[in-house]
Amino acid sequence: MATIYDIDAGGRAPALEARDVSVFYGAKEAVRRVSLVVPANKVVALIGPSGCGKSTLLRCFNRMNDLVVGARVEGEVAFRGKNLYDPDVDPVEVRRRIGMVFQKPNPFPKSIYENTAFGPRINGFEGDLDSLVEESLRRAALWEEVEDRLNESAYSLSGGQQQRLCIARTLAVKPEIVLMDEPASALDPIATQRIEELIYELKKDYTIIIVTHNMQQAARISDFTAFLYMGDLIEYGPTESIFTNPREDRTEAYVTGRFG
């Protein structure tokens, strides 16, 4: 099993820590006893071939698996000194503090403004909503493109713009961690590049965990990389060493493109 405690968190408390996390869909074990530490203000990439459990693991970190009928999570996910799966933890609050961006852009069928304002509204935001919307859109590098058309439908935006709107929408509820599930896989190379630049910017204020099947992307944007294979965490470490000097044969085979 991969060692997990050799991650240098820079002396700071980790943003998130998974301990022996397993996920079952019915009788099928999709993720098997995974432990890893996510340092604060870093980008952690989860890579691996299709069906290796990387998206499933990501969805454990904000209790999205609760919504899947027949899914069961074992183990602990520590966040701010608390296990996310403790009975007194409200999954609704977890999802507010640990935001998520999905594979396909999924804006609501509402205006650009209303999309961004939805999260703050439902969470009882009291204050200047207009400036929060502007701030969120600026952080998602979308403001200049939409400032004079905030009341137009979100569906009038291009795919890449829609995904940045989804990121803005997530940022508007001021999460501490942002989970991204292959956020650029449905986008063209230019839009992908913009998202990658954005992730690099966001690292200053957020901890980001990103699932990607694109190894170049993982190498470009992440500080740490976890390689999963068939539900097991094979290796986890600084991205550079995973890609240039992996300890496990399977990791090397995958990152050099011999399978997957």
Place this chain on the structure above:
Amino acid sequence: MSDHLSPLGGTHSARDRRRRTLGAVFALLCGAATLVGVAALAVLLWDLAADGLPSLDGRFLTSFASRVPERAGVKAALVGSVWLLGLTALIAFPVSVAAAIYLEEYARRSWATRLIQLNIANLAGVPSIVYGILGLAVFVRTFGLGRSVISGALTLALLILPVIIMASQEAIRAVPPSIREAAYGLGATRWQVVSMQVLPMAMPGILTGTILALSRAIGETAPLIMVGAVGFIAFTPKGLGDPFTVLPLQIYNWISRPQTEFHALAAAGILVLLVLLLTMNAAAIILRNRYQSYR
């Protein structure tokens, strides 16, 4: 066939021509099938207009039923139909939508929900006269509501409940899961996801289903005879407990009379019924477009 690309155009093989002909014939047949419905409606309207239009005037709309054809009008039936449909919609819509939301968003998939589902589907196929008997036994007798407009509305609401529930479920199911995920991912509660995202997106489909169901209700006669709608009435309902009549009953009443003057009145009554139906459908389309404004 040779290796190089053959030029476009030129001669076609016999097989090629045959499949083209087949395609053209199929398109023609489908077009003809479409025309059957349109033609039937056109003939019906033509026939009705020829018989009914002369009798259809302001006096006809504002007079009560009478033994004298020249004085007979549709007022009681028209007002009764509007009352009945309004009440039916008020009762059936919230109950059906709530049931659909429960079944789609809250209920766990178990044998119990499957049984409920099966029952709803079966109820949609029960003949309307059976609902009439139920209405008579439960609303008129047991609840003591009497032969009143509220008894009729409750009976019709039961009749269209399964149809609206199933249409609403269909509409709710058609809301992409990604929208629910997006809302949950922002820290929305189930109630917020349902009320702020799922329902608004499903509303066009729900409204369409409701209007279709109400269009069925507007033409119902049998269950209303059971709960005691009267064929001859000289006043409009003032409250929920008042007796009433409806357009189809009035039309039936006129048609079954021997005098031909009453048959013309029946045709005029049918025209009024069709206009009412058309107005409802138009209202549904306007409502639907309003909800779809951001797509």
